[in-house]
Amino acid sequence: MNQAAVEGRLRICPEACLLYRVIAREESAGSGWLLNAVPVPDLAVLAPLIDRCWQPMRYHVLQLESLGLRVAEEAAGEHAWVGVLPMKSKRATLGMLARAWSCLARGGRLWLAAANRHGARSWQSFLEQLGEVRVMSKNKCRLFCVVKRLPRQELLSSWQKRAAPVYLEESGLWSKPGLFSWDRIDTGTRLLLEHVPDTPVEFCMDLCCGYGALAVGMLDRGMSIAHLALVDADIRALRLAERNLRRFDVPCRAYWLDAAREDLPGSMDLIVCNPPFHEDQHRDSGLGRAVLSRACASLRIGGQLWAVANRQLPYERTLYEAAGEVHVVAQEKGFKVLMARKGG
Ligand SMILES: C[S@@+](CC[C@H](N)C(=O)[O-])C[C@H]1O[C@@H](n2cnc3c(N)ncnc32)[C@H](O)[C@@H]1O
Structure with a gap:
């Protein structure tokens, strides 16, 4: 060594x-x-x-x-x-x-x-x-x-x-202690769900999916997704996300990846993401920027990335540089919802 x-x-x-x-x-x-x-x-x-x-x-x-x-x-x-x-x-x-x-x-x-x-x-x-x-x-x-x-x-x-894993009655999701917002759906996640459009998509990725709250939320309201990719760095979260998505009739593939450093599945029509802002106990906005930049590289031309973040986190420039178009779609409760569209 x-x-x-x-x-x-x-x-x-x-x-x-x-x-x-x-x-x-x-x-x-x-x-x-x-x-x-x-x-x-x-x-x-x-x-x-x-x-x-x-x-x-x-x-x-x-x-x-x-x-x-x-x-x-x-x-x-x-x-x-x-x-x-x-x-x-x-x-x-x-x-x-x-x-x-x-x-x-x-x-x-x-x-x-x-x-x-x-x-x-x-x-x-x-x-x-x-x-x-x-x-x-x-x-x-x-x-x-x-x-x-x-x-x-x-x-x-x-x-x-x-x-042990716990069934959350309110959301119908399995979760467990130690995961992000493990006992209730996060406010930012809820806000993002309110704004993601219901347009049918072929390839969708729930990036940094945790126990799958975003993907389940979209499918629960009847959105049509032909193929779903789940990505997270935490194997405990990923296993629960797979379990939570089993009740839907959607082909679903789980990827255990470090989204800041490894290649993500490509040609996505839609990516939804509540990016991480710390690794272990260390706060780091560079981590979110690295994840979002790789996410944009995974979009097909014209594909959209929808992300939520604390209002003060500086993600707009990264998204603009990586995708070519970025909009702040909503700002509420200390969060902002961002939409980036990949240009040709
Ligand atoms: C803010 S949470 C969002 C979880 C879920 N999407 C939600 O909205 O409840 C961020 C997630 O990113 C995961 N994560 C942290 N670092 C990561 C990395 N480098 N690559 C992929 N996922 C990562 C964490 O395990 C966590 O599940």
């Missing part, structure tokens, strides 16, 4: 650095799994000991794989150690902890590191329900280690339940 190249490309995340360094020091005898693995430079020291990683976001997976690591869609097996980095959603993290515990061999060690500003202390009390917790503090982070003595099946089931 070329450490200099890795350091140039990857972001520093102190809790991940602490987790990787301490596991590498203390677990030299056996291999284990890393859940929610993020690719920071210190991963190089642990890489030889990692059997597999689990990570839902495609942009991290691409980097993990480029470092030679194997990534699995689900955690499985019996391991000597499992390392966990919490996600922003407490409920999603509890589900991940339940999986981590169930794929530890008896006597195996669960490691978790969190930044103090992301509520590290609160993880200690959850972990104490599993067993005696060893605590280390460094660089405004805490690292915890628990040895697996008991299966704790009931506790794990209660954590899994808190992270």
Whole structure:
């Protein structure tokens, strides 16, 4: 692994650095799994000991794989150690902890590191329900280690339940904790749905689809779509979007892609998009611009991109440069709806 190249490309995340360094020091005898693995430079020291990683976001997976690591869609097996980095959603993290515990061999060690500003202390009390917790503090982070003595099946089931998919009566959609606006349809998404025209289309893409609220909303009101593409970087969201679209008689294909860096399906008549504005905990309007610019490249000549964004986000110039024509169709409730048409 070329450490200099890795350091140039990857972001520093102190809790991940602490987790990787301490596991590498203390677990030299056996291999284990890393859940929610993020690719920071210190991963190089642990890489030889990692059997597999689990990570839902495609942009991290691409980097993990480029470092030679194997990534699995689900955690499985019996391991000597499992390392966990919490996600922003407490409920999603509890589900991940339940999986981590169930794929530890008896006597195996669960490691978790969190930044103090992301509520590290609160993880200690959850972990104490599993067993005696060893605590280390460094660089405004805490690292915890628990040895697996008991299966704790009931506790794990209660954590899994808190992270499991939920049916949202109001929208008729399946969703789960950890996804964008997971328990109610976002205000911007609703606004975009109000404005997208009902004209029949041949090829349509729900770009950055989440659990599929936009595509389902359009089909629910009877819009005719001959082929639908669903794209998201989060595999958990994409699986739910596929599930939510099963009740419609529309050929639908799901693409697990980093829409800011990978090629998207082309020749689209219509693209709808509520673009991301942060990666992990980092706000970044460049991300939305990169996604929208690639979206325009996927339109056929005359095809339309409909997008919604917070009013202050500067997307008009990007759309103009990439498509040739852009209109602000509506401005309401702090959001704007933009329509770009691809010129010849
Ligand atoms: C603002 S949410 C919109 C979700 C859904 N369309 C809705 O309106 O509820 C943005 C979505 O983009 C996804 N995402 C973030 N970064 C991405 C990337 N680089 N490529 C593709 N999708 C990405 C997130 O997983 C999330 O589902």
